[in-house]
Amino acid sequence: MLEIKDLHATVGGTEILKGLHLVVEPGEVHAIMGPNGSGKSTLSYVLAGREGYDVTGGRIIYNGEDLTNLEPEERAAKGIFLAFQYPVEIPGVPNSTFLNEALNAVRRYRGEEEMDKIEFIKMLRAKTKELSMSDEMLKRAVNVGFSGGEKKRNEVLQMAILEPTLAILDETDSGLDIDALKIVADGVNALRSPERSSLVITHYQRLLDYIVPDKVHILAKGRIQHTGGKELAHELEAKGYADFVGEAA
Amino acid sequence: MPATAETADQVQSIEGEKYKYGFITEIESDMAPKGLSEDIVRFISAKKNEPEWLLDWRLKAYRRWLEMPEPKWAKVDFPPIDYQQYHYYSAPKSQEDGPQSLEDVDPELLATYEKLGIPIREQEMLAGVQNVAVDYVFDSVSVATTFKKKLEAAGVIFCPISEALERCPDLVRKYLGTVVPMADNKHSCLNSAVFTDGSFVYIPPGVKCPMELSTYFRINEQNTGQFERTLIIADKGSYVSYLEGCTAPMRDENQLHAAVVELIALDDAEIKYSTVQNWYPGDADGKGGIYNFVTKRGACRGKNSKISWTQVETGSAITWKYPSCILQGDNSVGEFYSIAITNNAQQADTGTKMIHIGKNTTSRIISKGISAGKSDQTYRGLVKISAKAEGARNYTQCDSLLIGDKCGAHTVPYIESRNKAAIVEHEATTSTISEDQLFYLRQRGIPQEAAVALVVNGFCREVLQQLPMEFAVEAQKLVGISLEGSVG
Numbered sequence: 001m002l003e004i005k006d007l008h009a010t011v012g013g014t015e016i017l018k019g020l021h022l023v024v025e026p027g028e029v030h031a032i033m034g035p036n037g038s039g040k041s042t043l044s045y046v047l048a049g050r051e052g053y054d055v056t057g058g059r060i061i062y063n064g065e066d067l068t069n070l071e072p073e074e075r076a077a078k079g080i081f082l083a084f085q086y087p088v089e090i091p092g093v094p095n096s097t098f099l100n101e102a103l104n105a106v107r108r109y110r111g112e113e114e115m116d117k118i119e120f121i122k123m124l125r126a127k128t129k130e131l132s133m134s135d136e137m138l139k140r141a142v143n144v145g146f147s148g149g150e151k152k153r154n155e156v157l158q159m160a161i162l163e164p165t166l167a168i169l170d171e172t173d174s175g176l177d178i179d180a181l182k183i184v185a186d187g188v189n190a191l192r193s194p195e196r197s198s199l200v201i202t203h204y205q206r207l208l209d210y211i212v213p214d215k216v217h218i219l220a221k222g223r224i225q226h227t228g229g230k231e232l233a234h235e236l237e238a239k240g241y242a243d244f245v246g247e248a249a
Numbered sequence: 250m251p252a253t254a255e256t257a258d259q260v261q262s263i264e265g266e267k268y269k270y271g272f273i274t275e276i277e278s279d280m281a282p283k284g285l286s287e288d289i290v291r292f293i294s295a296k297k298n299e300p301e302w303l304l305d306w307r308l309k310a311y312r313r314w315l316e317m318p319e320p321k322w323a324k325v326d327f328p329p330i331d332y333q334q335y336h337y338y339s340a341p342k343s344q345e346d347g348p349q350s351l352e353d354v355d356p357e358l359l360a361t362y363e364k365l366g367i368p369i370r371e372q373e374m375l376a377g378v379q380n381v382a383v384d385y386v387f388d389s390v391s392v393a394t395t396f397k398k399k400l401e402a403a404g405v406i407f408c409p410i411s412e413a414l415e416r417c418p419d420l421v422r423k424y425l426g427t428v429v430p431m432a433d434n435k436h437s438c439l440n441s442a443v444f445t446d447g448s449f450v451y452i453p454p455g456v457k458c459p460m461e462l463s464t465y466f467r468i469n470e471q472n473t474g475q476f477e478r479t480l481i482i483a484d485k486g487s488y489v490s491y492l493e494g495c496t497a498p499m500r501d502e503n504q505l506h507a508a509v510v511e512l513i514a515l516d517d518a519e520i521k522y523s524t525v526q527n528w529y530p531g532d533a534d535g536k537g538g539i540y541n542f543v544t545k546r547g548a549c550r551g552k553n554s555k556i557s558w559t560q561v562e563t564g565s566a567i568t569w570k571y572p573s574c575i576l577q578g579d580n581s582v583g584e585f586y587s588i589a590i591t592n593n594a595q596q597a598d599t600g601t602k603m604i605h606i607g608k609n610t611t612s613r614i615i616s617k618g619i620s621a622g623k624s625d626q627t628y629r630g631l632v633k634i635s636a637k638a639e640g641a642r643n644y645t646q647c648d649s650l651l652i653g654d655k656c657g658a659h660t661v662p663y664i665e666s667r668n669k670a671a672i673v674e675h676e677a678t679t680s681t682i683s684e685d686q687l688f689y690l691r692q693r694g695i696p697q698e699a700a701v702a703l704v705v706n707g708f709c710r711e712v713l714q715q716l717p718m719e720f721a722v723e724a725q726k727l728v729g730i731s732l733e734g735s736v737g
Contacts, residue, residue: 048692051684076694088689092707098693101703106694141707158693 001026001063001197002166008057009046016042018222019058024166027194031208031233032201034219035241040201041085043219044170047199048082049075062166076102077109081164083155085171090142095154096124098142099161106162127160131187149180156187167191167198173207185210205237220245270527274361274469278388281338287311290442293338297411297445300418310431310441317435323598324627324659325567327503327540335505337443339388339473354393361387361467381461381492382407384448386477388469391446396460403459405489406451410478413449420451424482428511428548428575436507436569437544440476444509447477452487452518461717463492468528468539474505481511483518485551490521490717503531503566507542516551516578521559523716524572525724528564533622535594538566545572549581549607557584558601559715561724566595571629573602576610576638583612586712590705590728591624591656600630600661605671609640616647617709620656627659632673634666641671649679650708652701702729 002024009017016039024030034040045053047060049072060067067075090098104114115123128135131153143151152172159167169188173181188198188211200211208216208230216232217224218241226232226244236244281292290311294304319329341355362385382396384407391409400407406417413421431441448464468475483489506528512520522545531538541564547556558572574583585601603612612632620626632643649658660677682704690700706713706728716724 048688050688050692071697072688072691073694073696076692082692084689084692088683088685090686090690090704090707092710093703098690098703101695101699102690102693105696105699109694162693 002199003061004058005061006058007046007055007060009042010054010056011042011052015056016222017046020219020223022217022224024197024199026197027192028214029192029198029200029211031211031213031216031230032199032219033203033205033216033233033236035245036203038220039222040219041170044082044168044199044201047075047168048072048080073105074109076162076164077106079165081159081162081167083152083159083167083169083172085174087143087146087151087155089144091144093142094139095142096121096138099124099138099158102158103161124161127157130190131157131160132183133157148175149177152176152180152184153187156184159191160187163191163196165196167196169198169200169202171201171203173202173204181207182210205233208233218244270529272364274357278339278341278469280336280340280473283336284333285311285335285337285443289337293443293445296338296340297414299411299414302422303414306426306431307442310438311443313432314435314438314442317432317438319435320569323569323629324625324661325569325596325598327567327596330505330540332439334502335474337474337476338445339469341387358385358387358393361469362465381463384409384462384464386446386448386464386466386475388445388467388473388475391448399459400462404453404456405458406449407462408449409446410444410449410480411446413451413480417451420482421449421480424480424511424513425478426511428513428546429509429544433544436542437509440478440507440509440544443474444476444478447479447508447510448481448491449479450481450489450491452483452489454485454487456484456487458487458489461490461492463494465494468504468506474507476506477508479508479510480513481520481522482513483515483520483554485515486517487515488519488521490523492523492525492717492720494525494527494720503538503540504529505540505542506565508544510543510545510572512545512547512556514547514549514551514554514556514578514581517553518551519555519557520547521557521717522547522572523720524558524560524562525716525720525727526560526562526564526568527727529566530564530593530595531566533593535566538595539564541565541568541570543568543570545570546575546602547573547583548575549578549583549610551581552578552607553580554578555582555584557582557586557715559586559712560588560599561712561716561727562587562589562597562599563727565597568595568597568599570599571601573604574612575604575606576612576641577606578610579607580609581607582610584715585612585614585616586715587616588619588709588712588724588728589617589626589628590619591621591626593622593624595622595624596626597624598627598629600628602631602633603643605632605634605638605641605643608638610638611642612644614643614645614647615711616645617712618647618649618658619652619705619708620649620658621652623655625657625659627661629661629663631663631665633663634668634671634673636667638668639670641668643671643673645673645675647675647677648708649677650705651679651681699729705729 004022007020218226384394432438528539591597618626628647634641647660
């Protein structure tokens with residue numbers, strides 16, 4: 001479903017991704033681990049189509065379609081979701097309004113009817129409860145005054161509402177205590193299905209105890225240096241990055 | 250190119266063509282000859298069968314006007330106005346005998362208002378929402394007023410001001426020009442000389458007006474000015490909520506709109522006055538559009554009275570407008586909630602004055618300015634606390650949002666306090682729509698233009714919430730439209 005071929009990307013003229021290959025099959029969860037500055041966040045932004053992250057070579061094929069020239073909203077409508085490392089505040093816009101707008105925008109793009117307001121509120125309440133979030137958080141402005149944990153949970157709530165086919169989690173575990181981590185992981189696991197895939201970008205092995213990956217990749221110097229099963233994460237935790245990165249370089 | 254700059258460019262390229270109220274109604278009009286003179290003032294007064302005192306008042310205003318200088322202090326730039334190029338009176342011929350019953354309204358006019366989305370009908374605007382009585386002003390005259398009977402049953406007088414001069418001349422005479430003196434400024438002085446129609450409202454003591462009142466102003470004829478005069482009196486212990494809306498055809502010439510609005514709240518009375526101003530703003534290069542030079546002022550004459558102004562200003566080539574409150578009564582309250590959006594070559598200098606005279610008077614100013622394109626916008630406000638205003642309090646918040654890098658936003662707050670115990674607070678912020686915000690929203694599937702509208706609506710939320718529910722949804726859409734050019 002997701003096939004990244006020889007991807008080169010620059011940010012502000014500097015090449016960050018230097019020939020990255022990655023294939024994620026439907027239903028799989030892949031973890032991408034790597035030291036600071038290895039290009040993890042760049043990869044997530046490039047996949048989501050952020051301006052300023054320019055693809056200079058290679059291709060991103062998603063469900064048989066080249067994504068490279070699509071706008072961020074078009075990619076979102078095709079089922080790509082990025083859980084942000086630093087969720088953005090939108091003052092004055094109630095969380096529920098934002099979620100409703102997003103869902104309807106995606107539906108319109110797909111040629112589907114907008115969801116009935118009452119049906120939407122019912123669904124929203126149910127998903128909010130599953131994530132142990134209060135209804136009050138739906139009324140508050142998007143991410144404004146949210147704690148770090150609340151912001152991350154809010155990302156998972158958005159994911160639960162939009163039901164993406166490819167979820168990219170960009171260091172969603174950073175700044176979370178163990179309880180919040182479990183809630184976030186439960187939310188991600190709840191979406192696991194034979195059609196949906198996830199790309200879990202993380203620094204630490206900890207999150208992978210809760211979201212168990214099918215494959216683990218080590219990203220360094222703009223390329224995948226090493227690929228293994230879930231045991232690779234443990235090995236990495238024990239030995240550190242130096243061994244793996246050095247070995248391939 | 251950064252996302253915000255690109256948005257600004259898109260906005261710029263679409264705006265101008267998308268003013269959906271820009272059509273012209275083909276209707277035969279009875280017009281005064283072009284130009285301004287004592288004869289024209291007499292002509293208007295005669296058209297309206299006015300009493301002698303009012304003609305004298307108009308003539309006095311005209312003579313004062315001739316001598317008054319143009320106000321030059323606002324941060325707006327336009328060539329000198331040729332007052333002789335306008336027609337100061339224009340009325341649809343079919344309406345010569347003044348407002349008749351709703352059945353007799355010219356079909357062309359019915360079609361016009363239907364097209365504007367405010368049909369002349371006595372029906373519910375939105376299912377489940379209370380009715381709104383509307384006074385329809387077309388060029389210089391009121392062509393219809395709905396729900397008059399129902400309002401009369403409650404003792405409320407809501408009619409064109411020319412009709413009020415026949416029905417309750419003493420009330421008009423008692424209050425006209427008492428809040429905005431004839432020669433307050435050149436524009437109000439011109440209005441005093443040549444005002445044509447506008448609404449008159451009187452709410453008797455203890456009455457809560459049973460429905461929202463609204464006036465819809467439409468300028469149609471070429472080279473006409475609209476000089477309406479609105480007078481609202483809320484007697485002791487009464488309440489009224491009033492809303493005005495405005496549109497005009499797209500014309501290459503600048504049309505002049507110099508209105509005066511006077512509000513009077515007696516003891517324990519409350520007036521809520523809302524404006525959704527969407528006059529034609531001119532094209533992308535600044536050609537055409539309305540010069541909106543308006544004097545709006547409310548007097549809280551009685552104790553515990555309250556006047557609240559809410560404005561959503563999206564139209565006009567130039568806006569010069571400062572809805573103000575004179576807080577005379579002890580414990581009286583003044584409020585000003587404003588959203589001003591300028592795009593392309595629009596210029597707006599707008600704000601408020603809160604004059605604290607009575608004891609324990611409080612005022613609150615919330616101003617949200619959004620500038621896009623190469624527009625320029627100024628918030629200008631005065632908070633004045635007199636020596637006797639013990640316990641006076643003011644809170645002011647001015648927020649500016651910039652879209653693109655060719656627009657301007659300026660904040661000019663004046664504070665004059667002669668009472669040491671007064672508490673005056675002022676907060677101001679300037680921000681832009683960040684790329685992070687746009688990318689975040691777009692990543693969730695919301696297209697760029699809708700994302701901009703969402704952020705701007707969030708920015709304005711505090712003010713939008715002040716609008717009567719019937720209009721809040723419309724205003725929200727208007728905020729989006731005036732920035733995007735896409736019909737919401």
